[in-house]
Amino acid sequence: MTANAEQDTVLVTAATGKTGRRVAARLRTRGTPVRAGSRTPGSGAGEVVFDWESPATWAPAVQGVTSVYVAFYPDLAAPGAVEAMSAFGQVAAAQGVQRLVLLSGRGEPEAVTAEDALRKSGVPLTVVRAAFFAQNFSEGVLADSVAQGAIAFPGGQTPEPFIDVDDLADVVVAALTEDGHLGQTYEITGPRLLTFGQAATDLGAALGREVKYLPVLENEFAALLQQVGFPEPDAAWLAALCTMLMGGHNASTTDTVRELLGRAAKDFVDFARDAVVEGAWKE
Secondary structure (H helix, E strand, O other), X not given: OOEOOXXXXXXXXXXXXXXXXXXXXXXXXXXXXXXXXXXXOOOOOOEXXXXXXXXXXXXXXXXXXXXEEEOOOOOOOOOOHHHHHHHHHHHHHHOOOOEEEEEEEOOOHHHXXXXXXXXXXOOOEEEEEEOOEHHHHOOOOOHHHHHHOEEEEOOOOOOEOOEOHHHHHHHHHHHHHEOOOOXXXXXXXXXXXXXXHHHHHHHHHHHOOOOEEXXXXXXXXXXXXXXXXXXXXXXXXXXXXXXXXXXXXXXXXXXXXXXXXXXXOOOHHHHHHHHHHOOOOOO
């Protein structure tokens, strides 16, 4: 594969999120001009307002860019995602965008519908369908649970191939900057299947103290989400999504990270060790 022109500007949506900030950092390291879009941008060079709930912000952010990393918040399977992808695709096409790289969820039927809505724009699209993020344990909704030593989640005994978000960001950057990815759909996973109980054991080993896994039902998880501040409709939707994802249809690994990057995907044990070194779960 060959790299594209270094001066092609890339818009990174959700640029302060788990994936967006990593993608933006890697692009800057490569010398690629980045336009970092977020709801509340700072004053740094290239930071712009981009809010999925405010379509008026889309065209100004997209104007003049060549490629876009599309990370829809809160999830591509969320209500309203299909409509947003259809409308954003029209904006991107009208502004002359040449490449879209879309973050999607592995095994999410609603997300596939949203993918198709964006594909209809006619702008060349690469879809990256990711497994459950390892960083959900260190930066997401489960981080406090890990810190407190007990992870409540509707995972049962279903194994999941947790993907490290650093690997995801490397795949996205390759798709944004190299030839050969247009029109492709990639499913990326970690190298190993783990149940949530096994993940809790690995996290506890890295932390040097016990971390338990507490299996809960969908409604129980929704109630827990409400207790930490999620509005009832959002809690119900997220609990239903998580329960669906742990139905067993994602219990397999792919070798896509190795095929695209020439190296193995990061193992969950290594993620947990590195997260501790970086200061995750500090009390």
